[in-house]
Amino acid sequence: MxxxxxxxxxxxxxxxxxxxxxxxxxxxxxxxxxxxxxGTLRERLTGLTEAAPEVYDLDEPADIYGDGVVSALERRVAELLGTEAAVFFPTGTMAQQVALRCWAARTGNPAVALHALSHPEVHERHAFSQVSGLRPVTVSQEPRPVTAADVHGLDEPVGALMLELPLRDAGFLLPSWEELTGAVDAAREREAVVHFDGARLWEATEHFGRPLEEIAALADSVYVSFYKSLGGLGGAALAGPASLVEEARTWRHRYGGTVFQQFPTALSALAGLDRELPxxxxxxxxxxxxxxxxxxxxxxxxxxxxxxxxxxxxxxxxxxxxxxxxxxxxxxxxxxxxxxxxxxxxxxxxxxxxxxxxxxxxxxxxxxxxxxxxxxxxxxxxxxxxx
The missing domain is CATH 3.90.1150.10 (Aspartate Aminotransferase, domain 1)
Known part of the structure; x- marks a missing residue:
């Protein structure tokens, strides 16, 4: 009743x-x-309608399974980050699982070293282990960015080191440039690949005093979000070597992430790159x-x-x-x-x-x-x- x-x-x-x-x-x-x-639905739709003609030719056909405007967005991200290629994902959770799954297959080691406060550990319901067969290994529990000493202190081999830049749950913290390069070098010494959880990497240039492509060049792969800093409707991208990106497209399809049409999200991401990024x-x-x-x-x-x-x-x-x-x-x-x-x-x-x-x-x-x-x-x- x-x-x-x-x-x-x-x-x-x-x-x-x-x-x-x-x-x-x-x-x-x-x-x-x-x-x-x-904002309200009306405000969001109005904003997109006003911005879209400035970022893409609206007389072009709508995207189908990732072509058209989605492909244009991927090229733009690869150019900004200085990588060979990039692939669009509907969510960052999916993008990072796919990236690290691909790296695990290449290295032969499913262990991923990451901070205890990193997003997959705190906010994704153990998706790495439950969905992707990855094994998280805590590299640090301290409320600060990962250091070279943390990486050197790992007591087992890992296939990948994932660094969240910035580390949101510690207070949106970024390491110094020297600390970041030190952690990356330590991972290389352990023959581990480096993946940046860069959901908010767009914001890091002022702190590091370096352009995006120089920051991204430290990693083997980088994930970025289109809504956390840029105000998009959603979506993410995985950027890195062309061969990794092509493999990621296959896994994106298997994970159910190759969506029929994504033009509203892609247009909003392009608008964010034009309007908010600068x-x-x-x-x-x-x-x-x-x-x-x-x-x-x-x-x-x-x-x-x-x-x-x-x-x-x-x-x-x-x-x-x-x-x-x-x-x-x-x-x-x-x-x-x-x-x-x-x-x-x-x-x-x-x-x-x-x-x-x-x-x-x-x-x-x-x-x-x-x-x-x-x-x-x-x-x-x-x-x-x-x-």
């Missing part, structure tokens, strides 16, 4: 925190980090301004303990840690938006023990409009709502 509205309790009639947050993100006049993916260094630089202003605002508000991690962001995303439970922080964030029209923190908060929580935030196009004073004032107002 479906209850009538009058049968529901007052709590059941009240909008949930998730609904309130979504409304705040959509309607607040000022939002620090408002990703385009949060702006990412600016986002990273302004994220550093925002991070410093948050620290100053929290200090001015007299919070007993607050942390921005890393203090100087490596990408345009970073973490904010505060000494309160998630429910308290979520309520303060949404109430600030509802009462002032300013949403400082639009993502949820995760607990890391009693009275300690963190959220992820960052800077995109909307965030460039925030001055350091804007951020400090918003941080002081937010802190005042914590009670």
């Amino acid at each position: 479906i209850p009538r509205m009058s049968d529901k309790t007052e709590d059941e009639q009240r909008p949930s925190m998730r609904e309130r947050r979504r409304t705040a993100i959509r309607t607040a006049p000022r939002v620090l980090s408002r990703g385009g993916w949060r 702006r990412l260094p600016e986002y990273v630089r302004h994220a550093r301004v925002v991070a410093a202003a948050l620290r100053e605002g929290f200090a001015e508000a007299g919070l007993p303990w607050a942390r921005v991690h890393p203090e100087v962001p490596h990408t345009h995303d970073f973490q904010v840690w505060l000494p309160f439970d998630p429910e308290v922080l979520a309520e303060a964030a949404v109430r600030q938006a509802e009462e002032t029209g300013t949403l400082l923190f639009g993502d949820g908060w995760d607990s890391r023990g009693p009275g300690l929580s963190f959220t992820e935030t960052g800077v995109r196009a909307a965030g460039l409009e925030w001055t350091a004073r804007d951020v400090r004032d918003a941080a002081v107002d937010f802190a005042g709502r914590l009670g």
Whole structure:
């Protein structure tokens, strides 16, 4: 029996925190980090319709099983990363499984060394072992990027070393250039191939001070995402040697990833490469301004303990840690938006023990409009709502 509205309790009639947050993100006049993916269907379709004619000839036939606009996207990615070829995948989870499965067949070793906080270990329900016959080997559990010492310390042979750049669950951290080349060299010494989980690799050029092709050249293969940094509708690419890419196409078909038509996703990815990719260094630089202003605002508000991690962001995303439970922080964030029209923190908060929580935030196009004073004032107002 479906209850009538009058049968529901007052709590059941009240909008949930998730609904309130979504409304705040959509309607607040000022939002620090408002990703385009949060838009309505109408907004997303309108944006794609406006951008598509600028990136591809819409009088060309629609793609069929990966030709046309999808092939054009693959060529563009290979050119940007300086690889022989690239292949489109509907998801990064599939792209990386296929890449490492192909490498395992070539090396004869299904063991993949990766960080304990890497995406396949934390967010993919053990897909490597359950689906692809790969055997994850933890190279480090420390909340920092993998080092040469970590690789040298492995107590068994591995066929591949997978490095997530940046390491999202440690705070979107990137190694120094010397640390990265050291880890890669250590893998080579162990006769292991190197694969970059570069879902957000597009953002790394400012930190490394090097172009994408020089960064990608360190690895034997690279995966990149089209929605995490570029605002696309989805999709990913695997880039590397032509022979690996051709083999990956075969496995993509076997995994069910050769989709009949993907032109909306491909067009949105091309638009992201044209519109967002050139702006990412600016986002990273302004994220550093925002991070410093948050620290100053929290200090001015007299919070007993607050942390921005890393203090100087490596990408345009970073973490904010505060000494309160998630429910308290979520309520303060949404109430600030509802009462002032300013949403400082639009993502949820995760607990890391009693009275300690963190959220992820960052800077995109909307965030460039925030001055350091804007951020400090918003941080002081937010802190005042914590009670």
